[in-house]
Amino acid sequence: MWIIVITVSLIACILTAWLCHRYVSRAVASVEAVLERILARDFSSATLLNEDDRISKLAHKANRVTNMLITEAAHAKAEKNTVQGFISDMSHQMKTPLAGIAMYSELLLDGNLNAEDALEFISRMKISVGKLQWMMDSLIKLSHLEVGTISLNPSLEDIGQTISEAIITVLAEAERRRIEISVSNFEDTQLLHDRKWTTEALVNILDNAIKYSANNGKITIAVEPLQYYTKISIADNGIGIPKSDWPQIFKRFYRGQNVKDKEGVGLGLFLVRTIVESQGGYVLVDSNPGGTCGTVFSVFLQNC
C-alpha cells in the first residue's frame, strides 16, 4: 500500500519537476532567441509571439528593448544628419551674398565707375553684408539651442513684460513702416517660459508680420488663457501664407512660395518653433492669403 503511495507521489514529483524544467527552459530559450537576433543585428523580430502566456510577454518585452535602442540610434543619426545638413545649407546660403560682395568690391577697386554707380554698388554690398550678419546672428543662436550650450530656463514670469520687450525691439521698424501694433486687453498672468528666448521668438514673428505687411498695416496681439496653455496670437493684415506652405514654413531654410523675392534666409520661424517647443509649448499658423485678415501666428505656452 505504502509503496504504491510513495511511487505515485514520486512520479508526480518527477513529472512536476520535469514540467517546471520544460517551462523554464522554454522561457529562457525564447528570450535567448530574441537576444541572439539582437546580437546578430537582425531586427526583423519575425517570430509571432502573440500568445497569452508569460513566455510570450517576456519575448515581447525583449523585442521592445530592441525597438527602443533602434529608435534611439535612429534619433541620434537623424540629429547628426540635421547638423550636417545645417552646415551644407549654411555654406550654400552664404555663397550668394559673399559672391556679390566680392564682385562689387572688385568693380569698386577698378575705379572706372561714376559716383552714382559706385554708390549703388556700395549700397548693394551693404545689403549683402546685412544679410550675412543676420544669418550669422541666427546661426549663432541656433547653434546654441541645438548643441544645448544655452539651455532654456523656463520659470514662472509675467507674460505681459515679455510681450512688451518684444514690441519695444521692433517698434522703430514698425514706426518707419507706419505699422500700428496694438495689444488687446488681457489679464497679465505668470507663464512657464524663458523670458529672453521667448522674447526672441515673439520678435521673429513680429519682424515677419512687419516685413510682409504693406505700409500702414496693422498688427494685433492677443493673449487668451486656456486650461493648460495660454495662447499668444499675433495677427497681421499682410500678404498671407498659402495653405500648402503651412507644414513647411517652420522648417530650416524654407522660404514661402510667395516671398522668394523678399529678403530673408528662412531661419526665423525655425528658431521660433525650436524655442517654443523646447519649453513644452507649440506654434500654429492660420492664414488667408489674398483676403483682408492676413496671417495669425499662435504661440502656446504652458500655464505651469
Next chain:
Amino acid sequence: MPILTTKNLTKHYGTAPNIIRALDGVDLEVNKGEFVAVVGQSGSGKSTLLHMLGGLDTPTSGTVIVDNHELSQMKDEELTIFRRRNVGFVFQGYNLVPMLNVYENIILPIELDGNKADAPFVDKIIDMLGLGDRHNAMPNQLSGGQQQRVAIARALAAKPSIVLADEPTGNLDTKTSQDVLGALKMTASQFHQTIVLITHNEQIAQLADRVIYIEDGKIKSRGVVPQ
C-alpha cells in the same frame, strides 16, 4: 526604419457595379518615432485607413505590417493580443470606462494583458498631461478636454509601438482642441512616440513632422520625410 508599412492597401465595400473604393492602393511608410498626420475630408478613406492600420478591420487586398508583423497573417486571438501590446488608440469619443477612476482607466490595457503597471512611468505621464491632481476623479467629473487627455495617457501607458489617433479633437471646441493637441505634441517629442494622427483639420496637422493628404482612397501627397 519603418515601424509601419502598408502595401497596395485596398478596401472595397459592396459589389460591382455599386462598389465603393474606400481605400484604393495605399502605400505608406511611417518611421519609428515619427509623428505623421493623415489629412482628408470626410469620406476620403482616412478613418478606414486607421482601422486597417490598427487591425480593427481587414483589407480587401494588400498588407499592413506593424513592427514586422503582418496583421492579415494573424488569427483573431493573436491580433487582439498584438493590438493590446503594440497599438495605443485615441478616438474622438474618449471611450473611458465610466465606473473606473482616472488612474484605473489609464492602467486598464496593461492589466488586461495581465501585467503590473510601471507605476513611476504612469505617474510621469499623468503629471505631464496635467492630470496629477485628478488620479481618483471619475470620468464624468472631468471636462471633455481632460477626458481626452486621460485617453492619451491610457494610449501611452502600455508603451505601445505606435499610437493611432482618429480625430482626437473631433468632439472638442477650438480652444479645448488646442489644449489637447499640445499634450499630444509634447508626448510625441518627449517619448519619441510614433503617432499617426487622422484629421480633416489642416490647422491641427501642422503639429506633425509630416503631413499626408488622402483623397478618394488614394494618397495625394505624402510630404517630405524629415531628415
